[in-house]
Amino acid sequence: MAWEQELFGLLEDLEQQAEAAYDAERAAELADRSRAEYQQVTLASRLVASIGTELALEVRGVGTLAGSLERVADGWCLLHGRGQDWVVRLAAVLAVHAASDRSVPELAWPVTARLGLRSALRRLADLSARCVWHTVDGGRYEGVVTRVGSDFAEVRVGEAHRVVLLPFDALAAVQSRED
Template identity: 50%
Template sequence: MTHDHDRRLATFLDELEQEASGAWTAERHLEVEERARAEYARVSLAARLMASCGQEIHLVVQDVGPLSGELVRVADGWCLIEAGGVSWLVLLDAVETARGVAPGAVAPEAWPVTSRLGLGSALRGLAGERAVLRLRSGSRVEGRVGRVGADFVEVHPDAGQPVVVAWSALAAVRR
């Protein structure tokens, strides 16, 4: 009888241990999922786009519409898309939707040094060139890119006075 009692006790203890192990595994799985969600909540659109450099992507940009082409560069607040000899400098906060984006992301620490160049650097790179500035209002300013200030760019149309465009008004620049 003692032997039978010991066996039942051992079986009971084994079952308890299995239940505890199962509960721990389930709890650990939930914790891992929660941590993954919390980590992913820190992934930016720029980080997803950085993982997509060199790929064909499709963006819908506020007051510009759909833009498709090869994603050439991603930097601080902007990206560069090229298609058919046309380059689009797109402000990331004007992007409404993106398709064709890589499923992964590149952490900002792993970005190339050139990706830290802000919008001012990109616009200074266009100085002297003709461009069409598409504004968030739906309007456009066309002309030669002139001086670039801390938060604005001058555009010299073919006739008339230069137009000063606030960066906050920009959605995209086509050159």
């Protein structure tokens, strides 16, 4: 019966080797799948998972903005910090600090997340809110948005109330300004 024990020992050893090879192959496959799936994750989906948390955004032409992330929508987000609100165009974000490790797929976003930058700016126009418009090159325009076009906003600035057209592509962020 010694030969049976040797045979069973050999078969058990082969089975353990096959199991280890399978586990190694499966681990590599899972890592590949994980990398492939992560390619679908967007900055916006990471930010949606961060709503309600304190974070910092480095914004082109503005610098670092810190506060509570209140809303994320199509191409923009709303950050509340130090008693004022910032509408930040996502294309102007250079870096995000302290975001959630999670991601929320677009299918799980609220319907309001489909509202574009124009909707947020139209809201400011409806309120006749005084704001500071920061451009990606560091420029600033303080005034009231009067109308919102397809790819620009019309802003009344200065005491002379001159009208300036600000293209969305040049916009980094809009900062609320109390009267």
